Amino acid sequence: MKKIKIGVLGGFRGNTMIQWCVNYRQEAEIVAICDYSEEVLKKLREDMKTHNYKTTLYTNFDEFLQHDMDAVVLANYANQHAPFAIRCLEKGLHVLSEVLPVQTLSEAVRLVEAVEKSGKKYVYAENYCYFPATNEMRKLYKNGELGEFHYGEGEYIHDCESIWPGITYGDPKHWRNNMHALYYCTHSAGPIIHITGLRPVKVSGFELPVNENTIRMGCKAGHAGIEMVTMENGGVFKSMHALQMSTNSIWYTLYGSKGQAESARENSDGAGVGQLNLKKRTENGTEEWAQYMPIPYGEPRSGKFGRTGEHSYTVQCDNGKREKYEDFGHGGSDYFVMENFLKAIRGEKAETIDVYEALDMAFVGLFGYFSVLEGGKPMDIPNFRDPAQREPYRNDNRCTDPAVAGDQLIPVYSKGNPVIPPENYERIRKMYEEELRQR
Numbered sequence: 001m002k003k004i005k006i007g008v009l010g011g012f013r014g015n016t017m018i019q020w021c022v023n024y025r026q027e028a029e030i031v032a033i034c035d036y037s038e039e040v041l042k043k044l045r046e047d048m049k050t051h052n053y054k055t056t057l058y059t060n061f062d063e064f065l066q067h068d069m070d071a072v073v074l075a076n077y078a079n080q081h082a083p084f085a086i087r088c089l090e091k092g093l094h095v096l097s098e099v100l101p102v103q104t105l106s107e108a109v110r111l112v113e114a115v116e117k118s119g120k121k122y123v124y125a126e127n128y129c130y131f132p133a134t135n136e137m138r139k140l141y142k143n144g145e146l147g148e149f150h151y152g153e154g155e156y157i158h159d160c161e162s163i164w165p166g167i168t169y170g171d172p173k174h175w176r177n178n179m180h181a182l183y184y185c186t187h188s189a190g191p192i193i194h195i196t197g198l199r200p201v202k203v204s205g206f207e208l209p210v211n212e213n214t215i216r217m218g219c220k221a222g223h224a225g226i227e228m229v230t231m232e233n234g235g236v237f238k239s240m241h242a243l244q245m246s247t248n249s250i251w252y253t254l255y256g257s258k259g260q261a262e263s264a265r266e267n268s269d270g271a272g273v274g275q276l277n278l279k280k281r282t283e284n285g286t287e288e289w290a291q292y293m294p295i296p297y298g299e300p301r302s303g304k305f306g307r308t309g310e311h312s313y314t315v316q317c318d319n320g321k322r323e324k325y326e327d328f329g330h331g332g333s334d335y336f337v338m339e340n341f342l343k344a345i346r347g348e349k350a351e352t353i354d355v356y357e358a359l360d361m362a363f364v365g366l367f368g369y370f371s372v373l374e375g376g377k378p379m380d381i382p383n384f385r386d387p388a389q390r391e392p393y394r395n396d397n398r399c400t401d402p403a404v405a406g407d408q409l410i411p412v413y414s415k416g417n418p419v420i421p422p423e424n425y426e427r428i429r430k431m432y433e434e435e436l437r438q439r
Contacts, residue, residue: 008072034059081100103404124354129333178400193364220418221412224244250266263275
């Protein structure tokens with residue numbers, strides 16, 4: 001079997017995808033890696049030498065793009081994925097894009113058209129759709145066991161202050177310091193959209209205030225974003241995501257006409273998104289429920305449920321499979337992102353997120369912030385599967401990045417960008433340098 005030759009742009013976040021190929025897969029190989037940071041490349045060079053793995057390293061993307069490869073993993077800055085994805089597609093390469101797919105609606109138009117013209121696979125790496133609980137919820141919903149979607153919630157709350165030096169370097173221009181609160185939404189909204197297969201059609205956005213923690217971190221945005229989203233069937237879900245709150249939380253719940261399913265809370269005995277709580281109403285009106293650890297990418301749980309007040313469990317998965325996927329971050333979900341990308345390239349049945357669904361997920365946040373800027377006014381979400389609905393946005397560059405927005409620049413915080421004391425960035429920069437010395 002011919003190996004699929006993969007290149008990776010962004011060796012820091014991309015290291016998960018790199019290790020997937022190096023350690024586990026014989027049918028794919030990492031042939032090229034591009035990163036502007038010599039520190040990142042130095043570590044990768046040492047890792048490759050340890051594994052006796054030959055890979056060409058680049059600091060220049062133009063040179064990297066000329067390398068002989070079949071596909072590219074985009075793990076660069078979250079606000080820069082679309083331009084690089086378009087160039088890769090135009091080069092005839094399959095693309096796996098990390099979160100987020102686009103920064104502007106203009107980019108979204110060009111990205112969709114590049115995918116359609118190229119005929120290549122574009123896969124969006126929203127790994128939170130691949131948690132055991134969210135994946136199980138999707139299978140149960142598709143099998144009709146939950147009935148019609150009525151209401152759901154997705155929650156991604158990440159207290160980032162402790163890791164901020166290592167991911168922003170004290171750089172006041174870093175995208176994380178200049179993203180609006182509703183931008184990074186697909187970890188919370190994405191799984192609900194993917195579980196149901198429904199398209200979001202309307203959104204109202206809400207923004208929590210800038211607080212002393214975000215100022216201390218050097219981030220100009222409000223510390224959390226919330227969207228209330230109406231789906232095409234009339235159901236509604238709430239998406240909440242935050243970078244600075246008092247705790248961490250990853251959690252999902254879905255209410256259907258036949259039952260309700262939710263993941264365990266993150267602090268629930270370590271179970272979190274590895275555990276599913278399922279409640280169903282039988283035809284005779286009695287209520288049955290189960291609590292169990294789904295088998296990743298096995299069949300959805302079947303058989304007798306426990307009566308209310310009882311518990312029912314199944315094993316998580318066989319040891320061999322668990323040892324593989326649990327080596328990877330984000331609850332092992334990164335493993336399945338790469339596995340399904342490879343299947344898609346080979347033309348096999350794969351559980352992937354295409355460009356249209358990726359934009360559905362991202363538009364929840366983009367149009368959610370436009371709603372905030374309009375005082376919470378509900379915003380219609382366009383369907384970019386329809387070329388006619390793209391046209392109004394072809395030249396829409398609204399974003400918080402001056403280099404991209406031009407005269408369409410919008411504030412990072414709806415009430416006006418806060419003034420960050422320069423010494424805050426200097427302190428964070430020194431913390432980052434100290435981290436480097438201790439590595």
